[in-house]
Amino acid sequence: MTSNCSFEAVDELMKYLELGIYIPIFIVGLVSNVGALVVFCCILPKWTETTIYMTSLALMDLLLLFPLPFKMHAANNLWPAHLQTLCSILEGLYFFGIYGSIYTIMSITVDRWLAICHPYKAKQQRSCRNALGITVAVWALVLIVISTTISSFRKAGHTEFHCFHSFSTQGWRPVVIICLQVFGFLVPALVVAYCSARTIWALQHSGQHSPQSRAYIKYIYSSLCAFLLPLTPSHLAIFLQFLVHQGVIVDCGSKAQISLFLQLALCLSNVTCCLDALCYYFITLEVRSTKQTFRLSTVSHRRPTCSTSEL
16 A cells, blocks of 8 residues: 555544454353353263364354454554564464354354255264364364464564554465455355255255244354355455555545455454354254254354254
């Protein structure tokens, strides 16, 4: 971005908006995810495929939430140069939590689609061992990608800097942004949308119209929206900011609007931690309130509760 354009008004506005958005997200997300871990690890009687996925997802959420207090501090304060390593670690945890969650959600959605749309194949392929293997693979893949790219986000310097802001030009290279957009969001989003649509179609044409099946369909819609609505604007904003760095967008007014859109969209994308937890608990109560023999467990993009024997 050229030095002629001023973003002071945007930065001043975001100082207050970030606090108003991050504080409730951090509190609600921390309580709900720690509570979920307690349920998964201490209350549920045994480990199943889905408790493995749920535990991994809750840990991902906590990794995403942990840097938020530092991110709030960095929004209003410059950090000394010797904290650049700490900043890179915190940024790595933040992005690890985001994209680890996205791939875990994709794994859960595929697992649910397999269980409902292909039950015979699911009996052969769904197991705790396979779920654990997929979980470990997701953690390893995201860790390798993040650890090899996050170091290029910042140039070594001897001056104060804004952590979580002002990434170097290396961080906006076309190969980085294209891979992030395609493999970090677009491909998982298409998989989640396709599997969710097929699962809804299968439930609607199964001939069973119990309160549980209607609640389950309703929940799939809710959890799909909770995944797509916060994350789609943030990745659109990243793409627009990429066009700014590539010199495609040069108007100062447009740059300021994109900067505001980017910062606001990234803030709001973290609300998925809260939205998914609320959807999970709501549907769990709704399904448990019925007395039908048809048992559909409340598997969500973020909080699945079914096991192989339940589907």
